[in-house]
Amino acid sequence: MRILGIETSCDECSAAVVDNGRTILSNIIATQIEAHRPFYGVVPEIASRMHTEWIIPVVKEAIEQAGIEENTIDAVAVTSRPGLIGSLLVGMCFGKAFAFSKGIPFIGIDHIEAHLYAPHLEQDISYPYIGLLVSGGHSLITYVRDFDDYDVLGTTIDDACGEAFDKVAKFYDIGYPGGVAIDRLSKEGDDRAFNFPKPSLHKGDHQYDVSYSGLKTAAVNQLDLFWNGEAEKSRANIAASFQRAAIDIIANKAIKAARDKGVKKIVAGGGVSANSYLRRKMADQKDIQAIFPSLKLCTDNGAMIAGLSYHHLKKGRQSELNLNASARVPLFKKNYP
Amino acid sequence: MKSIYTLNSAEETMAWGQKFGNILDNKAIILLKGPMGAGKTTLTKGIARGMGIEEIVTSPTFTIISEYPGNKPLIHIDLYRLEGEDDFESIGLAELLDGPGVKILEWSEKLGDYIKGFETMEITFSILNDNKRQIETKGITLS
Numbered sequence: 001m002r003i004l005g006i007e008t009s010c011d012e013c014s015a016a017v018v019d020n021g022r023t024i025l026s027n028i029i030a031t032q033i034e035a036h037r038p039f040y041g042v043v044p045e046i047a048s049r050m051h052t053e054w055i056i057p058v059v060k061e062a063i064e065q066a067g068i069e070e071n072t073i074d075a076v077a078v079t080s081r082p083g084l085i086g087s088l089l090v091g092m093c094f095g096k097a098f099a100f101s102k103g104i105p106f107i108g109i110d111h112i113e114a115h116l117y118a119p120h121l122e123q124d125i126s127y128p129y130i131g132l133l134v135s136g137g138h139s140l141i142t143y144v145r146d147f148d149d150y151d152v153l154g155t156t157i158d159d160a161c162g163e164a165f166d167k168v169a170k171f172y173d174i175g176y177p178g179g180v181a182i183d184r185l186s187k188e189g190d191d192r193a194f195n196f197p198k199p200s201l202h203k204g205d206h207q208y209d210v211s212y213s214g215l216k217t218a219a220v221n222q223l224d225l226f227w228n229g230e231a232e233k234s235r236a237n238i239a240a241s242f243q244r245a246a247i248d249i250i251a252n253k254a255i256k257a258a259r260d261k262g263v264k265k266i267v268a269g270g271g272v273s274a275n276s277y278l279r280r281k282m283a284d285q286k287d288i289q290a291i292f293p294s295l296k297l298c299t300d301n302g303a304m305i306a307g308l309s310y311h312h313l314k315k316g317r318q319s320e321l322n323l324n325a326s327a328r329v330p331l332f333k334k335n336y337p
Numbered sequence: 338m339k340s341i342y343t344l345n346s347a348e349e350t351m352a353w354g355q356k357f358g359n360i361l362d363n364k365a366i367i368l369l370k371g372p373m374g375a376g377k378t379t380l381t382k383g384i385a386r387g388m389g390i391e392e393i394v395t396s397p398t399f400t401i402i403s404e405y406p407g408n409k410p411l412i413h414i415d416l417y418r419l420e421g422e423d424d425f426e427s428i429g430l431a432e433l434l435d436g437p438g439v440k441i442l443e444w445s446e447k448l449g450d451y452i453k454g455f456e457t458m459e460i461t462f463s464i465l466n467d468n469k470r471q472i473e474t475k476g477i478t479l480s
Contacts, residue, residue: 010399041418044401045427057463084400086427137399158378159396167398213396217374220465267365327400 001074001313004098005306006059008091009083009111010137011042013054016302019074021310024121025066027296027303030054033177040170042136050084055094061246064304073104077309080108080319081326082137088325096321105318109305112329117147117148117311118304119293129263129291132254134278135270136162136179142210143253143261147311151255154208155292157201161250162272164212166244168219172235182239183275188238191242191277193224193231194244208253215245247278267291268318274298295310338478344470350376354383354471357479361388361439363409368445369461370400376470377443380460385411388439395441401428410438416447425451 001023004309007014016027021171032050036042063070072191078095078301079088092108099106115138131142132151137257139161141154152319159167166178168336175181196218219242223233266288272278274295297304344350352427361367361384367452369377378396384402390407397403397415412433421426434440434455445452445459459475 039420041398042422043418043424045419045424048427082400104470130371156395158382158392160399163396163398172372213374213378220374221372221464225467328403 001251001310002068002072003057003306003309004062004073004076005109005302005304005309006055006078006091007080007111007114007300007302007305008051008075008087010054010087010300011036011047011153012300013051013058013285014300014302015055015059017062017068017308018121018303018306018310021307022195024119024303024307025068026062027301028058028062028065029296029299030058030303034128036069040176041166042084044084044086047084048064048090050085051090055090059094059125071102073092075099075105075107075309075313075318077107077109077306079111079114079305080323082329083111083325083327085090085327086327087296088327092323092325095101098177099332100321105176105313106321107309107312107317108319108323108325109309109312110138110329111149111300114308116142116144116150116267118269118297118301119267119291120147121303121307122293123296125267125291129260129265130254130261132177132250132266132268133159133270134250134272136160136166136177139210139212139248139250139269140184141250141257143257143263144267146184147308154206154253155212157206157209158213159216161210162245163272164216164273167216167239171220171327172201172238174235174239177271177307179272179275181330182243183277185236186240186243189234189236190231191240191244193233193237194219194226194241195227195228196241198245198249210250210253212246212249215242225337232241243275243277247275247281251278251281255285255288269293269298273300305310338410338476340475340477340479343465344376344472346468347376349380350379350470351383351386351457354380355387357477358384358387358439360392360479362411363437363439366434366440366457368404368448368452368457368459369441369443369462370459372464375462375464377462381413381441384439402433404438407421412438412440414440414442416442416444421440422451427445
């Protein structure tokens with residue numbers, strides 16, 4: 001089964017052609033980073049306008065690079081939630097129109113589920129495992145039994161992990177996107193210069209939840225309070241110390257979840273999974289195998305949408321053409337969605 | 338009418354919000370102002386609790402708008418990434434402000450004249466020290 005996958009939930013305009021949920025024939029990702037750089041964050045109006053301009057050339061490029069005929073596509077899969085509503089709608093409208101005009105099935109795909117699926121495009125991974133999804137919009141620790149069967153063990157109770165990176169980077173004028181800029185600057189810094197707080201949420205259902213609001217406030221407003229009294233209060237030292245705390249917060253919870261649940265595998269995804277400190281830290285856990293997708297599949301991409309949709313379509317699922325996009329999924333309910 | 342409150346911790350910010358959330362009517366528009374890390378989202382969490390919303394309120398920076406259903410719905414809007422009227426129009430801000438529900442707007446400094454003509458309440462944060470915050474309210478009477 002040959003599927004065209006489309007992803008426009010945020011600032012990447014992506015289309016991919018994937019065969020049988022595994023073979024990536026093309027995966028075109030047009031990033032809007034440059035357009036959003038002056039604002040140090042994704043500006044929704046800019047994002048949806050650019051998607052409108054880019055979606056047709058991006059899909060054309062995906063079909064051309066795959067070296068296939070348009071009429072060999074068997075189905076169209078599009079991210080339907082969660083994300084920026086205006087951005088989601090562009091991909092959805094295009095995907096529906098494409099499917100309708102070809103008379104082929106259309107299916108809306110959950111962005112979170114697709115990120116968890118992304119590493120499966122590159123290697124065989126057996127279930128169950130702990131899924132760790134960290135990005136600008138999401139911070140999730142999940143227990144994954146199958147591609148469509150998983151529990152959310154923990155999520156953020158305030159800011160997303162990548163959002164904290166972006167906000168701290170903006171405050172100290174470190175660069176955009178914040179995650180990449182802080183990672184780069186951290187290499188020159190002392191990550192013990194500041195001992196930023198890591199919140200401990202131990203209560204009941206919250207034992208795997210994370211919080212970034214306190215860390216953000218500490219890094220922006222309370223430097224003196226957490227300073228080790230020796231190191232220079234430089235941006236590199238702030239970046240390195242912030243990065244260590246931000247990654248430890250969620251990585252420690254994921255490691256704890258794996259040990260508690262007796263699984264030996266953590267599968268990471270989302271933009272922050274490209275972070276070099278996270279990758280080093282995970283590699284240091286001798287009792288746990290950490291699996292990271294390649295950098296191209298960490299970020300938002302159409303291949304993960306097409307790949308995952310194959311398994312849903314194979315189970316006979318598809319969406320009506322009146323399916324709506326939704327910006328938010330009530331993530332806090334422990335049984336996602 | 339202006340009032341000034343001192344909040345000594347995040348917990349106090351939360352508690353103040355809870356008390357305030359309790360008395361809000363179903364069309365209130367609340368403008369939050371103040372720097373990053375001042376406690377805007379924390380206050381919103383308290384307000385939500387006071388309104389009887391059980392779901393945990395998270396930062397709406399990524400999705401711009403988060404709606405929490407309830408007897409009185411809460412519409413939590415973050416203008417952090419928006420720039421000017423085109424952006425406000427693109428999220429349908431005017432209709433949201435006219436519609437039902439308690440509307441809380443973070444980074445409302447960005448609104449400028451756009452908000453003129455709406456009846457609003459205002460809460461401005463300043464950071465006094467590590468944990469201590471001062472809020473100045475306009476258009477709010479708390480017993």
